[in-house]
Amino acid sequence: MIVSLHVRQFALFERIELELNKGMTVFTGETGAGKSILVDALGAVFGARANADWVRHGAEKAEVIAEIDSQDTRLLQLLKEQDIDADDGIIIRRVITAEGRSKAWVNGIPTAAGVLKQIGTICFDLHGQHEHQTLMQPEFQQQIIDARVEPTVKQAVQKAYTQLSEINKRLRDLHGNRDNALEKETWMREESERLLALDIEDGLEDKLETECEAGRNIEQVQQAAATALNLFDEQEVTVRNLLGEIIHQVESIAEHHPSLQEAYALLTQMDALASEVSPYLQEVLDSHVDAISLQQAEDRLADLRAAKRRHDTDENGLLILVNQWQEALSALDTASWDEEALLAQQKTLETAYQEAAKALHQARIQAADKLVQNLRPFLNQLGLKNMQLSASIEPRSDKNTWKTDGWDDIQLLAAANIGEPFKSLADTASGGELSRLVLALKGCGALENEPDTAIFDEVDVGIGGETGWCVGELLRNMGSERQVLVVSHLPQVAACAHHQVAIEKSVKDNRTRTNLTLLTNEQRTSEIARMLGGVNDESLSHAATMLKRGQT
Structure with missing residues (x-):
């Protein structure tokens, strides 16, 4: 998880020091206050391509420092391969110059941006933007379905292939x-x-x-x-x-x-x-x-x-x-x-592989059907009643395309409305819809081996009422197992969070600055009241009721 985040001269952030905790943390504020800048800062520390626009006007460089607490064996092995000692924790530092160049260090060791991306893949999961979503990757879509297939069926294919x-x-x-x-x-x-x-x-x-x-x-x-x-x-x-x-x-x-x-x-x-x-x-x-x-x-x-x-x-x-x-x-x-002897063995093993791959193919079809059925109620609750899901599982006949995990090409498909043709998720779902689809997958237990930290941006776009409560409850439940960071405009989602950070924009000395403040319970009531439309006795009472429900 991300323990702390220090940002200097990054867009509207002059100097930000933020301590982060386990559970669900929601970031709220007026439109344009700088919530998207926070997402960019997190992306920068995990290897996103450097952008000169990140550097605050008039500054020579921008700097983002994140302290990571993780015992993920994949991360520790990666750092070991880079000769980086992680015994006393992990501190990532990224500096971006006004010319758009960047340098990075992990525990003081100069590190390539590509390594930061690898660290980010292990530690950080950004939802809400197409280019950052693991859900869009065919390999991840296959993992979702294969997670519901009996291990012995997959092992039989692996053995035959080997x-x-x-x-x-x-x-x-x-x-x-x-x-x-x-x-x-x-x-x-x-x-x-x-x-x-x-x-x-x-x-x-x-x-x-x-x-x-x-x-x-x-x-x-x-x-x-x-x-x-x-x-x-x-x-x-x-x-x-x-x-x-x-x-x-x-x-x-x-x-x-x-x-x-x-x-x-x-x-x-x-x-x-x-x-x-x-x-x-x-x-x-x-x-x-x-x-x-x-x-x-x-x-x-x-x-x-x-x-x-x-x-x-x-x-x-x-x-x-x-x-x-x-x-x-x-x-x-x-x-x-x-x-002659080897050809005879080859023929026997090809038959064994085909039989095992056929069994895996059928098991995947059944697993995909069950997954779609299990997702339906969650999609309905999340305001996606009209979205239809399906899985394309097509076997490959060419022997050269056989793999250790079978011969299927697997892709999740979606239709925006009943009766519409199925297309790839990228061609069908918006960023907010994809984020809610991830929540639905999480809600029905379809996702495994997820990174320690997830951030959801635009997760509440186009929803409200009880659907908003459902989103908030799912995010809070996810926070019981992971660190969940949510950028939200929805008071129902904010009320469900374990922690709330207000993002506020102000003007001082003719310069605009954005500040982040970790709110107390009393401050959260006022912030949720603002999100409801304005701070008054009625909205404060409503906000207190919502906060009580969300925390329960």
């Missing part, structure tokens, strides 16, 4: 993968064979490079190995012999000095390692590299490097590509079987 969507996706993926694979089939087979022939493994390039280098320099390699083996182990005085003599000398006296003990330990390790050298040198001497083997290794290395450049990856990446191609080629062989 399952059918999954099968359709799998078929699209299958067709897409198959078409893509067919275009590349020949290339994939040839490239797979080329890579498989390389017998790729991780580190293969380094291994082949070493093999090729050894093959190209085999004579120098073997000559070096022969010389090393001769010096190491085959001459009369060899490295092994000398190392053995050194170890013998150190071992005999090592116990007399710690350093000799360390030297002895290292020498014995050297001797153990030296014993492993000769087999490696001998292996080099025994190796053979013929021209054919060398050429094969070089060709394999060249082919491997070319493949890595071609696919811009390493050995492991090439192996992954081969596996992917093999899977794609294998899928081609089984695609027809898979498609």
Whole structure:
């Protein structure tokens, strides 16, 4: 709900500070006092398009600040997504310059007007102007009817649609993968064979490079190995012999000095390692590299490097590509079987969806008929005896238009008088009639999940007498659950409100100003008497009686 509203330099409002409460608050005043300006100020704070005319003549900017108290999870999630902390409440500030530009802040964080509109959709419901009425939206009209349909009927459609969507996706993926694979089939087979022939493994390039280098320099390699083996182990005085003599000398006296003990330990390790050298040198001497083997290794290395450049990856990446191609080629062989099975499932699920959608269609027709019947007495009481309502619920045959909530196009229709053709609400009902229709919907319990705050403008246009009392009583009942703000000229409506605010226009220093005053009970009696035609003993007595009835 809106806790407080602060308005500065906004049209005729020089400076307004208003505390608002729960329940129904009615705003009353003479024609032209500025009641519509209050509606504009509320619209501004909730993201309405900025208008330079909002700025008071002579001022540089207009400012509207609203404090919001709401625990709506949708609102809190929206603020969280915008990185706005709402732990200490929500304060929205909108500034409009004389040039028509605007800026907005929520809890001090600069915020786009689009976000204000989202906040307004959650928190604020403005009735009385076509462009602001949720009742005009086809989605909302569908919600009104679907609220009276058994949840299991709607859930059956949702389940069938979800399952059918999954099968359709799998078929699209299958067709897409198959078409893509067919275009590349020949290339994939040839490239797979080329890579498989390389017998790729991780580190293969380094291994082949070493093999090729050894093959190209085999004579120098073997000559070096022969010389090393001769010096190491085959001459009369060899490295092994000398190392053995050194170890013998150190071992005999090592116990007399710690350093000799360390030297002895290292020498014995050297001797153990030296014993492993000769087999490696001998292996080099025994190796053979013929021209054919060398050429094969070089060709394999060249082919491997070319493949890595071609696919811009390493050995492991090439192996992954081969596996992917093999899977794609294998899928081609089984695609027809898979498609046949999926098509069978698709047909079954389409039938299931059609049956569920037909059941929902019939349930909606029944719900709409019941809704129209339930609305009739409320419409009669609200001065809309001649208005006829109907619901157009037309199924869509095109599969591409099926949705998770069924295949119906739903629209509420109205006829201004009996015997007239039914048209859309926008083409038939005035702003006041639409507002009263919302009241009727509320009265028969058709509306759910409504915003915390609702404002009704022009709700009493063209009515009076007992119809006025009915409007006031419905608004008061609505105020038991929500914050309801009503701009009204009707004393019956004013008498039913929990709170009343007088909007008065005055002239000071040759400038017109509008002020808002929260009235006491005594002041309310005088204001209602004024609304009856003038303040005198008779009107005051009548006003007191009306106020007593309205509060009862």
